[in-house]
Amino acid sequence: MAEDTDPNAPWITVAGILPTAITAALFVWFLGFVPEISAGQQIRWAWDWIPSLQITLSFWLDGLSLMFALLITGIGALVMLYAARYLAGHPQYARFSFYLFSFMLSMLGLVLADNLIALFVFWELTTFTSYLLIGFSHADPKSRRNALQALLLTAAGGLALLAGFILIGLTQGTFELSVLNASGSLAGQAWYMPILILVLLGAFTKSAQVPFHFWLPNAMAAPTPVSAYLHSATMVKAGVYLLARLHPSLSGSDAWLWTLTIFGGVTAVFASVMALRQIDLKQTLAYTTLMALGTLTMLLAGNSGYAITAAMAFLFVHSLYKAALFLTIGLVDHATGTRDANVLGGLSMAMPLTSVAAALAALSMAGIPPFLGFIAKEVGYAGAVGSSLWPLVILFAIAANALMVAVAAIVAWKPFFGPQGQLPRTPHEGPWAMLLGPVTLAVLGLLYGLAPGLAAQIVEPATNAVLGYEDTGGRLKLWAGFNIPLLLSVVTLALGYVLYRRHQDLRARIARIEARGPDFDAGWDRLLEHFMAMAKWQTRVIQTGRLRDYMFWTFGMLFAALIAGMGYRGLGGVELALSGLSVREWGVAGLIVAGTVAALVTSSRITAIVALGVVGIGVALIFIIYSAPDVAITQLLVELLIVVLFAVAALKLPVLDRSGRQTHRPIDAVLAASVGVATTAVLLAVTQTPFDRRLTEFFEANSYTEAYGRNIVNVILVDFRTLDTFGEIAVVVIAALGAYALLKGGRYVARRRADTPGEEEKK
Amino acid sequence: MNSIIFSAGARILVALLLVFSVFMLLRGHNLPGGGFIGGLIGAVAFIVYMLACGTEEAKAALRVSPEALAMIGLFIALAAGLVSFVFGDPLFTGQWWWVGGDSYDTAVIKPNSVLVFDVGVYLVVLGSIVSLACAFEEEV
Numbered sequence: 001m002a003e004d005t006d007p008n009a010p011w012i013t014v015a016g017i018l019p020t021a022i023t024a025a026l027f028v029w030f031l032g033f034v035p036e037i038s039a040g041q042q043i044r045w046a047w048d049w050i051p052s053l054q055i056t057l058s059f060w061l062d063g064l065s066l067m068f069a070l071l072i073t074g075i076g077a078l079v080m081l082y083a084a085r086y087l088a089g090h091p092q093y094a095r096f097s098f099y100l101f102s103f104m105l106s107m108l109g110l111v112l113a114d115n116l117i118a119l120f121v122f123w124e125l126t127t128f129t130s131y132l133l134i135g136f137s138h139a140d141p142k143s144r145r146n147a148l149q150a151l152l153l154t155a156a157g158g159l160a161l162l163a164g165f166i167l168i169g170l171t172q173g174t175f176e177l178s179v180l181n182a183s184g185s186l187a188g189q190a191w192y193m194p195i196l197i198l199v200l201l202g203a204f205t206k207s208a209q210v211p212f213h214f215w216l217p218n219a220m221a222a223p224t225p226v227s228a229y230l231h232s233a234t235m236v237k238a239g240v241y242l243l244a245r246l247h248p249s250l251s252g253s254d255a256w257l258w259t260l261t262i263f264g265g266v267t268a269v270f271a272s273v274m275a276l277r278q279i280d281l282k283q284t285l286a287y288t289t290l291m292a293l294g295t296l297t298m299l300l301a302g303n304s305g306y307a308i309t310a311a312m313a314f315l316f317v318h319s320l321y322k323a324a325l326f327l328t329i330g331l332v333d334h335a336t337g338t339r340d341a342n343v344l345g346g347l348s349m350a351m352p353l354t355s356v357a358a359a360l361a362a363l364s365m366a367g368i369p370p371f372l373g374f375i376a377k378e379v380g381y382a383g384a385v386g387s388s389l390w391p392l393v394i395l396f397a398i399a400a401n402a403l404m405v406a407v408a409a410i411v412a413w414k415p416f417f418g419p420q421g422q423l424p425r426t427p428h429e430g431p432w433a434m435l436l437g438p439v440t441l442a443v444l445g446l447l448y449g450l451a452p453g454l455a456a457q458i459v460e461p462a463t464n465a466v467l468g469y470e471d472t473g474g475r476l477k478l479w480a481g482f483n484i485p486l487l488l489s490v491v492t493l494a495l496g497y498v499l500y501r502r503h504q505d506l507r508a509r510i511a512r513i514e515a516r517g518p519d520f521d522a523g524w525d526r527l528l529e530h531f532m533a534m535a536k537w538q539t540r541v542i543q544t545g546r547l548r549d550y551m552f553w554t555f556g557m558l559f560a561a562l563i564a565g566m567g568y569r570g571l572g573g574v575e576l577a578l579s580g581l582s583v584r585e586w587g588v589a590g591l592i593v594a595g596t597v598a599a600l601v602t603s604s605r606i607t608a609i610v611a612l613g614v615v616g617i618g619v620a621l622i623f624i625i626y627s628a629p630d631v632a633i634t635q636l637l638v639e640l641l642i643v644v645l646f647a648v649a650a651l652k653l654p655v656l657d658r659s660g661r662q663t664h665r666p667i668d669a670v671l672a673a674s675v676g677v678a679t680t681a682v683l684l685a686v687t688q689t690p691f692d693r694r695l696t697e698f699f700e701a702n703s704y705t706e707a708y709g710r711n712i713v714n715v716i717l718v719d720f721r722t723l724d725t726f727g728e729i730a731v732v733v734i735a736a737l738g739a740y741a742l743l744k745g746g747r748y749v750a751r752r753r754a755d756t757p758g759e760e761e762k763k
Numbered sequence: 764m765n766s767i768i769f770s771a772g773a774r775i776l777v778a779l780l781l782v783f784s785v786f787m788l789l790r791g792h793n794l795p796g797g798g799f800i801g802g803l804i805g806a807v808a809f810i811v812y813m814l815a816c817g818t819e820e821a822k823a824a825l826r827v828s829p830e831a832l833a834m835i836g837l838f839i840a841l842a843a844g845l846v847s848f849v850f851g852d853p854l855f856t857g858q859w860w861w862v863g864g865d866s867y868d869t870a871v872i873k874p875n876s877v878l879v880f881d882v883g884v885y886l887v888v889l890g891s892i893v894s895l896a897c898a899f900e901e902e903v
Contacts, residue, residue, distance in 0.1 A: 637803035710792070715792065717799070725880075726844060733887055737894075739895055
């Protein structure tokens with residue numbers, strides 16, 4: 001990370017500036033849509049992608065996606081600028097910049113996608129690119145492990161999500177979110193519960209709800225700008241985005257209300273307690289992100305205008321202050337060389353701008369007036385009071401918010417304004433490129449708080465999009481009068497202050513309790529270990545490394561499949577009609593049988609290969625007799641090539657030695673004969689069913705008129721089914737490269753193993 | 764294999780096979796042939812050359828490494844498929860143009876993306892098999 005960087009290296013490079021500029025331009029472009037969208041309009045772009053499967057590449061810009069797009073591009077541009085300076089001189093900075101930019105684009109695609117399948121593709125792209133980002137310090141095994149953990153967990157959730165999406169598409173007849181959301185809630189429909197469970201699995205893993213939370217703090221292995229970006233506006237918010245996006249379709253049931261309230265609430269409280277316990281400031285912030293995700297999930301459980309406005313406002317303000325705080329922690333780390341909360345203190349003199357940014361962001365986080373964080377919290381309490389589960393929600397909310405106040409003080413008060421600490425390095429103020437982001441974001445939190453109308457322009461359209469109808473609006477107010485939410489805020493602040501005063505003591509106690517509780521991270525490792533052990537066992541049993549065993553299993557499976565097929569369909573009326581065969585056909589059959597027998601009895605490898613070639617040529621002759629010249633030519637050429645390649649290899653192989661253990665030969669013979677008989681029987685059964693000529697007729701009729709070709713086989717290959725052919729030739733290339741690597745690489749690996757003894761033990 | 768007869772004969776055979784492979788590739792649209800078959804024949808030509816004169820010389824004759832050739836082929840096939848996007852058709856829709864006429868029957872020259880795709884197939888098959896054979900020949 002920061003250790004590899006050279007502070008004096010030039011940081012204004014194409015790899016840094018170009019993505020930043022594009023992202024900033026995108027931000028400005030999206031900003032241009034604000035008046036239109038806040039006037040209640042929606043914009044849709046669509047291209048047909050796979051029309052036969054109803055998959056379109058369609059994008060939908062409404063209030064919700066616009067808010068996300070602004071956060072992604074706005075914070076993205078600031079983070080990229082910051083990263084350019086933060087990682088200046090890092091040997092792999094260009095790669096990093098590429099990852100970050102790709103991630104930004106995937107995230108943008110995710111929030112703009114209208115088609116569920118397109119959304120899923122972008123969803124997996126964010127999983128993949130975040131894997132690369134989290135594991136950027138790839139020389140560190142911990143970093144690799146944590147990246148893999150995030151990848152496996154979120155990708156597993158992604159698979160559940162895909163299943164859920166497909167169920168939605170099949171039951172509702174559309175994959176378009178805009179159509180789906182317009183047609184009301186699915187609650188009460190037959191497939192509602194499976195869909196809900198699958199979608200929630202996807203959303204909860206991505207947004208790290210308990211018990212899938214453990215990957216998020218581990219993902220802090222990434223460089224700080226990545227954490228700032230992934231954990232403020234993007235990656236982890238994807239799950240929340242999905243919940244919000246599908247809110248009109250999936251909410252409104254007791255299952256939705258209870259699941260989201262319980263999971264969100266537990267996550268929020270658990271995360272705030274854990275945040276208090278951390279010493280590394282970055283870990284503290286990671287847990288506060290978890291708390292925010294829990295709170296958002298809990299708020300999205302509701303259906304009222306207050307709850308959703310609160311969710312959107314909190315989402316917005318959280319992105320601003322969390323990115324700012326992560327970036328200031330990065331600045332502190334960069335300047336002092338440590339992130340230890342016990343060590344840091346009194347930085348405000350040396351780093352005035354950084355400390356101002358941290359203070360402003362933290363005040364917003366703690367929910368102090370007149371910051372936007374205060375307004376979001378007030379609306380949140382109003383939503384909690386109106387919830388049908390209000391005692392539970394209020395309890396969760398107060399506990400989480402009070403802890404947040406304490407954490408804000410730990411993160412931003414003590415390091416900057418607390419007593420001077422013993423620092424590894426003399427602190428200095430950060431460069432402007434790294435200050436711009438945190439200062440801008442922190443000031444925005446204050447500005448929006450003073451002028452809530454500005455924030456409402458972005459938050460209210462998003463609220464309407466989530467609710468699915470026009471909300472009354474005007475809920476974002478700095479002063480809403482003396483009411484229950486204000487009272488709750490006062491209680492929260494008082495409680496938070498007490499918690500901060502006693503946090504050293506509490507930290508030790510939480511650590512003791514944590515040590516006794518279940519360790520999710522270790523559980524995950526155990527799960528993976530079991531999984532690996534099973535894979536190893538299975539590999540040992542099936543993949544012995546002996547060619548004969550592979551053949552045995554392959555043909556054994558083929559035989560089982562044939563028998564199963566025959567058992568299922570029955571073999572009624574199969575007969576071997578030999579009377580109609582001409583002399584020519586008998587001749588070919590004789591040739592094939594002779595080749596087979598010769599291959600079986602010979603003791604010379606070359607003879608066996610040639611004999612097999614004879615069998616192949618016999619088959620090619622059959623193709624010619626039944627007028628399939630294309631197939632025949634291909635078969636002939638492939639046989640030829642196989643014989644030649646085998647012959648090349650055979651020249652160098654030792655003499656065929658049959659003196660070894662021969663006990664398997666009778667079994668092999670039985671299996672070979674069984675497969676042969678079964679295949680013949682199935683083929684006979686197939687040819688006796690009436691031949692369906694529909695496809696043949698289609699191609700005969702259309703081959704020339706539509707594709708201007710008379711050779712139907714080739715026209716199918718290069719015109720009607722080109723995508724299949726493309727897939728096939730891709731497989732050919734991959735197979736060739738794979739075989740090439742095996743033939744060439746085996747020697748290289750063997751040499752390396754010899755050079756470094758003990759390599760295998762280390763793995 | 765150090766046989767003068769074989770290596771002398773091989774040179775003629777290789778030339779004939781290569782011409783034949785291109786012939787098969789081009790006639791494939793209306794008669795038996797096409798990229799797969801053409802590529803296989805081309806591969807046979809190079810393997811014959813390889814057996815007669817050694818892998819080094821065969822590779823030199825190919826100019827580009829066979830692996831690269833396979834990749835280029837895949838890329839050409841993809842590019843031919845992407846052309847349809849420019850004209851607003853779904854991916855891999857065959858595109859045809861008529862020169863010197865206004866339909867397939869009257870046009871003199873008929874440039875099309877389908878043949879380009881087939882050329883890609885040809886190169887993939889040729890490159891893949893030759894690279895396999897080379898690796899095989901060099902290692903065993």
